[in-house]
Amino acid sequence: MSIRKTKDGRYRIDVSLGFDPVTGKRKRKTMTLKTKKHAEEMYHAIKKAHSDGLLTSHKEVSFSTLVSIYLEQCKLHHKPNYYNIEKYTIEKHIIPHFENCIVKKVTHNEIQDFQKLLVDKGLENKTINNTMIILSKIFDIGIVEDVLIKNPCAKVKNLSVVKKQMKFWTPDQFKEFISLIEKDEFIFKVFYTTDYLTGMRLGEILALQWKDLDKFRREINVYKALTYINQEYIITSPKTKNSIRRISINSKLITLLDEWRRHQKEIFDELGIHQSEETYMFQYKDRPPTKDIFSRKIKQICQRGNVDPIRFHDLRHSHVALLIHQGEDYLVIKERLGHSSVSFTMNTYGHLFPNKQKETADRLDELL
Incomplete structure (x- = not known):
């Protein structure tokens, strides 16, 4: 035991705490106390705290x-x-x-x-x-950083959260919404229709370039996302690795996109901008659009008629509701949305599927 009496009659302890794994130097803790008994108690307390992993650092960090x-x-x-x-x-x-x-x-x-x-x-x-x-x-x-022994947040429980009811548009509601878009707002008609029929996330659809449209295979290649931060456009990978996917699209949507591409070229010609395969698919000014434009516009358009506005992300939910209405199964929906698993799709959208219990109960009559 390393306890020695000092010249002024007090007792100094010197506790070895092993070696620093980086520097290789021995780590020590020293302390001077008034009595030998207190020094012995403190020595053993420090040794036990060290062996239990409870010894705090002297580091002070703001x-x-x-x-x-x-x-x-x-x-x-x-x-x-x-x-x-x-x-x-x-x-x-x-x-x-x-x-x-x-x-x-x-x-x-x-x-x-x-x-x-x-x-x-x-x-x-x-x-x-x-x-x-x-x-x-x-x-x-x-x-x-070896400043704290434990996290003070550990014992504080989360507040309960009531899951909000999922909102989506039926095909009739979407058609009514599209009918409210004026002729000089063609870009918005194409943009919202594309999202309603593919279920892409906003960043994914903003990142689309003409080269990502495969008309021969009737597919859209999704492998990136566009975001606008601090006045800078940034391309990132999609939300998850499963979000990298190819989405099959219908012929009428391809026709609509072709029409928009011709219209976009006219706009670009007036602006003196060259249109190419690298051009962002839904760009209609001298710079690519931002998320806020298409999010805010939904409410503005809905105010022209009797359609209840929804968030842009709810168009993704609307696409799922549309697929379910058409009788598609979970696997197809999972692939189109880029979910990590079928179970995630079921947990998120299972409540939208028709209740099969009545059919099950009716079949039980055959047993009697």
Whole structure:
């Protein structure tokens, strides 16, 4: 036991904590105490804490530093749009509350208070849960950096979230919506029709170039996504590896796309732009369009008639409802949407399929 008496009558302990795996140097913890008994107790306590993996570091790191490390990792491992959403949430909700906190002293009580604060602000439970997940990831960095023993968010439960009813347009509703689009808005007719008949995500359809349309095989090749961040257009891979797919399309849609391509060339000629196979399929100005344009336009068009507006992403749901109405099975839908598995498709859209229980019950009559 390494305990020695100092010249002033106190007792100094020197505890070996093994070797640093990087430098190879021995790690030690020293401490000076008033009595020999206290020194012995502390010596054994430190040894036990080290063997149990509970010994904290003396490192002091600010919350802002943890955030910086987290965002750097986020930028490295995720797509730009994901990074920007995380950054926005941190700056909007987390930093104002935790910026000046003492990282080591934050407990689950402070985390619960923060959660309640978000509730009092009127945020939706789903938004609050997402914010809490990000906060927990930031404190996880503290563990990795040997600043914290445990994550103070660990014992704070998520709020319950009521799943919203899925919205979609029937074929008749979509036809009525299309009828409200004016002649000089042809691009919107083609864009929404393409999405309704393919179920592509917004970033996927924006990234389409004319070279991605295979008229011979009647397919659209989906292998990229377009996003607009900080006034810059960025091409990324689709949401998941399963999102890389080829979608079969009908002849009338090909005819509509051909018509739009001729119209696009007329627009480009007036703008002095060369149209080619590399041209973005739905570009109608000197720059490619952004997501907001096609999202906002839906509501504007619906206000001209009696169609209830839906989100752009609900056109994807509408495509699924259309396929189910036509009697397509889960596998076909899974392939067209680029889902990771049939089970995911069933869990997401199973409620849209017709209820077969009545038919099952009627067949039981044959047994009697």
